[in-house]
Amino acid sequence: MASMIGTRIKRKEDPKLITGNGNFTDDIKLPGMLYAAFLRSTHAHARIKRIDVSQAVKHPGVVAIYTGGDLVGRMKSVPTSWYVPGCNLKAKDRSPLAVDKVLYVGEGVAMVVAEDRYAAYDALDAIEVEYEELKAVTGQEAALKDGAPLVHEDVENNLAFLWKAGEVPDEAFANAEVVVRERYYEQRVVPNPMETRAAVAQYNSGSGDMTMWCTSQNPHIHRMVYAEVLDIPESKLRIIAPDVGGGFGAKIGVYADEAVVAYAARHLKRPVKWMEDRKEHFMATNHARDEVIEVELAGKRDGTMTALRVRNIANMGAYLSTMGAGVPTICFGLMVTGAYAIPQAAVEVYGVYTNTTPTDAYRGAGKPESAYQIERAVDAFAREIGMDPVEIRRKNFIPKEKFPYDTAMAVTYDSGDYMLTLDKALEMANYEDLRREQEELRKQGRYLGIGLSTYVELCGLGPSKVAGAIGLQFGQWENATVRVHPSGKVIVLTGASPHGQGEDTTFAQVVADKLGVPLEDIEVLHGDTQMIPMGWGTYGSRTTPVGGAAVAIAAERVTEKAKKIAAHELEVSIEDLEFSDGVFQVKGVPGHQRTFQEIARSANMAWNLPEGMEPALEAQSFFDPSNFVYPFGAHICVVEVDSNTGQIELKRYIAVDDVGRVINPMIAEGQVHGGLAQGIGQALWEGAVYGENGQLVSGTFMDYTMPKADFFPVLETVFTETPSPVNPLGAKGVGETGTTASPPAVVNAVLDALRPFGITHLDMPLTPEKVWKAMQKGRKEA
Amino acid sequence: MSAKKVKISVKVNGVQRTTEVEPRLLLVHYLRDVLDLTGTHVGCDTTQCGACTVMLNDEAVKSCTVLAVQADGGEVTTVEGLGSMEQLHPIQEGFWEKHGLQCGFCTPGVMMATMGLLQENPEPTEKEIREGLKGVICRCTGYQYIVSAIQDAAQRMAEAKREEKVGTLHTGGGK
Numbered sequence: 035m036a037s038m039i040g041t042r043i044k045r046k047e048d049p050k051l052i053t054g055n056g057n058f059t060d061d062i063k064l065p066g067m068l069y070a071a072f073l074r075s076t077h078a079h080a081r082i083k084r085i086d087v088s089q090a091v092k093h094p095g096v097v098a099i100y101t102g103g104d105l106v107g108r109m110k111s112v113p114t115s116w117y118v119p120g121c122n123l124k125a126k127d128r129s130p131l132a133v134d135k136v137l138y139v140g141e142g143v144a145m146v147v148a149e150d151r152y153a154a155y156d157a158l159d160a161i162e163v164e165y166e167e168l169k170a171v172t173g174q175e176a177a178l179k180d181g182a183p184l185v186h187e188d189v190e191n192n193l194a195f196l197w198k199a200g201e202v203p204d205e206a207f208a209n210a211e212v213v214v215r216e217r218y219y220e221q222r223v224v225p226n227p228m229e230t231r232a233a234v235a236q237y238n239s240g241s242g243d244m245t246m247w248c249t250s251q252n253p254h255i256h257r258m259v260y261a262e263v264l265d266i267p268e269s270k271l272r273i274i275a276p277d278v279g280g281g282f283g284a285k286i287g288v289y290a291d292e293a294v295v296a297y298a299a300r301h302l303k304r305p306v307k308w309m310e311d312r313k314e315h316f317m318a319t320n321h322a323r324d325e326v327i328e329v330e331l332a333g334k335r336d337g338t339m340t341a342l343r344v345r346n347i348a349n350m351g352a353y354l355s356t357m358g359a360g361v362p363t364i365c366f367g368l369m370v371t372g373a374y375a376i377p378q379a380a381v382e383v384y385g386v387y388t389n390t391t392p393t394d395a396y397r398g399a400g401k402p403e404s405a406y407q408i409e410r411a412v413d414a415f416a417r418e419i420g421m422d423p424v425e426i427r428r429k430n431f432i433p434k435e436k437f438p439y440d441t442a443m444a445v446t447y448d449s450g451d452y453m454l455t456l457d458k459a460l461e462m463a464n465y466e467d468l469r470r471e472q473e474e475l476r477k478q479g480r481y482l483g484i485g486l487s488t489y490v491e492l493c494g495l496g497p498s499k500v501a502g503a504i505g506l507q508f509g510q511w512e513n514a515t516v517r518v519h520p521s522g523k524v525i526v527l528t529g530a531s532p533h534g535q536g537e538d539t540t541f542a543q544v545v546a547d548k549l550g551v552p553l554e555d556i557e558v559l560h561g562d563t564q565m566i567p568m569g570w571g572t573y574g575s576r577t578t579p580v581g582g583a584a585v586a587i588a589a590e591r592v593t594e595k596a597k598k599i600a601a602h603e604l605e606v607s608i609e610d611l612e613f614s615d616g617v618f619q620v621k622g623v624p625g626h627q628r629t630f631q632e633i634a635r636s637a638n639m640a641w642n643l644p645e646g647m648e649p650a651l652e653a654q655s656f657f658d659p660s661n662f663v664y665p666f667g668a669h670i671c672v673v674e675v676d677s678n679t680g681q682i683e684l685k686r687y688i689a690v691d692d693v694g695r696v697i698n699p700m701i702a703e704g705q706v707h708g709g710l711a712q713g714i715g716q717a718l719w720e721g722a723v724y725g726e727n728g729q730l731v732s733g734t735f736m737d738y739t740m741p742k743a744d745f746f747p748v749l750e751t752v753f754t755e756t757p758s759p760v761n762p763l764g765a766k767g768v769g770e771t772g773t774t775a776s777p778p779a780v781v782n783a784v785l786d787a788l789r790p791f792g793i794t795h796l797d798m799p800l801t802p803e804k805v806w807k808a809m810q811k812g813r814k815e816a
Numbered sequence: 817m818s819a820k821k822v823k824i825s826v827k828v829n830g831v832q833r834t835t836e837v838e839p840r841l842l843l844v845h846y847l848r849d850v851l852d853l854t855g856t857h858v859g860c861d862t863t864q865c866g867a868c869t870v871m872l873n874d875e876a877v878k879s880c881t882v883l884a885v886q887a888d889g890g891e892v893t894t895v896e897g898l899g900s901m902e903q904l905h906p907i908q909e910g911f912w913e914k915h916g917l918q919c920g921f922c923t924p925g926v927m928m929a930t931m932g933l934l935q936e937n938p939e940p941t942e943k944e945i946r947e948g949l950k951g952v953i954c955r956c957t958g959y960q961y962i963v964s965a966i967q968d969a970a971q972r973m974a975e976a977k978r979e980e981k982v983g984t985l986h987t988g989g990g991k
């Protein structure tokens with residue numbers, strides 16, 4: 035049997051999904067089930083003077099209505115889970131439903147429970163809330179100013195935290211030959227998985243068992259926190275994430291809504307379901323990015339970069355959500371130097387409360403923002419000294435021989451070969467020809483742009499010790515069990531909880547490789563805390579490098595035990611056996627062998643096991659990696675800007691990514707495509723916008739531009755493979771590469787096209803209107 | 817306030833179903849909640865995402881914008897009626913073969929939209945496919961492999977048609 039690792043294999047999870055047999059949370063129907071709907075604040079900042087539900091409860095079908103006041107003392111508040119140390123962090127727990135005040139549009143105010151969906155929505159309209167509107171503030175810079183409205187009365191200047199890392203003496207800038215200073219706004223975006231959040235809760239008042247099905251990327255984290263919020267022993271709370279329709283970070287967060295649904299199920303002794311509608315999702319599910327980033331980059335005329343100073347003013351929204359504080363600090367701050375050997379760097383991050391939806395992780399979490407600032411700044415630097423963007427990168431890359439490499443931000447990049455990906459990308463793009471074509475077209479008044487992004491990411495979270503040191507309230511190992519049935523069929527249980535990433539297939543490939551059993555004989559199960567007692571979930575591209583590694587180790591342990599049994603049965607020493615293609619063969623004695631299936635049966639029957647060996651063939655691993663993994667790559671984007679309309683045509687997109695060893699290239703490519711669509715989406719179209727008084731004006735798919743199929747050219751994606759030394763698979767993370775690398779590649783391309791107009795900066799999204807206006811103002815050299 | 821219920825009769829995936837529904841009930845909720853056909857999904861409230869696409873009287877429609885009563889007397893095909901594990905529809909085979917899905921939430925709707933697309937244009941170019949997908953949003957795949965899946969499906973359907981024709985010749989006549 036050829037190695038399964040590195041093979042394109044059709045996904046095991048697809049048949050159910052393509053035949054309509056998927057089982058998503060909203061598909062669950064239980065006897066006697068009720069339906070919940072939330073009333074949400076229509077104000078960004080207001081005192082709740084009175085809530086009157088007396089008319090609403092009379093609506094036919096209404097069973098109960100809960101307000102914030104009803105839950106006081108009955109449920110605990112929902113905590114944040116990332117207490118970044120050393121920054122005087124002022125966390126504010128949020129009550130499950132607003133009690134006296136609402137702090138953003140979309141905050142939960144009341145929940146109706148009714149016999150069906152329509153009845154619940156009918157009753158919502160009949161709830162009367164009297165608000166006293168307060169002055170709101172939505173922008174982070176405005177919120178920091180003296181006299182700005184206070185989101186939380188006792189948090190001065192709305193400063194939730196101030197985090198600093200690294201040090202650069204002022205002389206480094208004062209004496210530098212070249213300094214570029216740039217300011218970028220990383221706009222607010224909405225993750226928007228196609229399945230919105232949903233929950234179904236069922237309580238057994240006899241046993242006290244609570245079962246919650248919910249849209250979760252990390253059911254064990256949800257169990258841990260909801261157990262506390264609902265005051266249910268963890269052992270009595272079972273979280274099931276059935277099929278989950280995408281997450282992208284939005285389903286990491288522990289939200290209050292799902293907990294209130296569970297509370298109602300316990301209170302009413304009937305199952306309760308809630309499914310968020312899309313409008314609600316736009317307001318109530320975590321947003322992301324929204325950072326004002328100032329960069330100072332110092333260096334020499336020859337292109338050497340010598341020092342970097344970055345300030346990030348991050349809009350945290352009205353509360354610090356689950357991972358909230360960690361995103362602009364740890365995830366962003368530690369990666370500011372990118373792929374470059376910049377010897378000195380310093381970062382400061384202002385986390386600011388505003389009257390907006392809380393922000394949290396979104397695909398890439400911190401790394402896209404970080405890659406954006408450094409990749410834009412490097413281009414600005416190159417422009418300043420008249421160097422080609424390719425040359426400046428070559429000059430400053432961390433050389434291949436220097437890995438593992440300690441950066442100025444005190445993290446250790448595991449492995450890398452940055453030149454390799456860049457050379458490959460340039461070759462695919464025919465860079466020299468493109469530059470010539472650009473010249474030619476310019477003469478004709480056509481504006482081609484070529485943009486580069488060479489990035490490094492931090493993913494595969496991660497060593498638990500480090501997680502503890504940086505204030506994350508979670509462990510960061512992963513759990514896997516490989517269980518072999520007497521028939522030789524294999525069950526793999528993983529604490530990683532995928533939602534579209536194809537782990538049913540990639541993990542099966544890993545196991546098939548180790549055990550030599552056919553892929554069809556392997557079942558990968560996940561997403562149920564009762565079936566899989568421990569784990570941490572799928573986010574931050576940790577599933578394969580951490581979860582997959584755990585699977586590989588558990589499978590290895592199974593093989594070792596099976597080998598012992600085979601040696602015992604064949605009456606030879608272990609050294610005399612070789613194992614390949616699922617057969618334990620005595621070396622040099624043809625026919626003297628046992629198949630894996632035979633050993634599976636022997637192990638389970640236990641009639642003849644080596645002295646002292648326990649029966650059954652099963653092994654577990656709790657893999658805690660020694661370091662993060664650092665995928666990298668080079669992306670090239672080619673655009674043409676229409677000077678009459680400002681319309682940007684994406685002509686080519688080339689992505690060369692190195693994610694270490696690739697298990698299933700087809701699935702990995704799919705991950706890159708998806709990431710690119712989101713990253714390019716952010717660069718060109720997406721953006722959540724707050725209007726006057728903190729109203730969310732981009733609150734539906736009609737006014738928030740989601741990328742569509744006809745927006746893209748064929749994406750040219752390729753992998754190089756530089757294995758990671760920190761896990762037995764050599765795998766790095768792939769899910770976030772596209773989102774991280776593409777915004778700077780696209781923006782650099784557009785700015786390159788707009789050079790003749792003297793335009794050196796535009797903030798995302800690069801809408802035609804914005805581009806057109808800039809061109810109108812700009813001068814045209816040609 | 818719930819209004820008086822009305823009786824509707826719809827042929828869904830080949831089976832005649834007669835039910836009393838509220839006049840305001842959306843077709844998608846009728847399929848999902850009344851008939852328990854949960855393959856059709858809801859992704860938005862504004863008819864933008866296409867997750868809820870089904871065939872109604874041989875036309876692809878967004879079932880979140882159609883009332884169940886409007887389907888009265890008509891025929892509906894949902895993903896459950898497209899094909900089965902025993903006999904996958906060429907569109908389903910294409911999506912499986914070419915990795916046209918990741919989380920699979922948008923997929924039933926995208927496949928039904930594909931049905932509508934290929935009915936109108938059995939041999940679409942890449943560009944026509946991308947344009948034909950204007951009404952659907954997929955957040956996972958970046959669309960590239962959806963396009964490949966549809967190209968693959970179109971080929972399979974064309975082949976199936978050819979084979980059918982050959983079969984007709986051999987047996988000396990069709991139905």
Ligand code: FES
Pocket residue numbers: 857858859860861862863864865866867868869878879880881
């Ligand atoms: S749910 Fe019908 S178009 Fe989105």
Ligand code: FES
Pocket residue numbers: 228279280534916917918919920921922923953954955956957
């Ligand atoms: S596959 Fe997830 S939204 Fe399309």
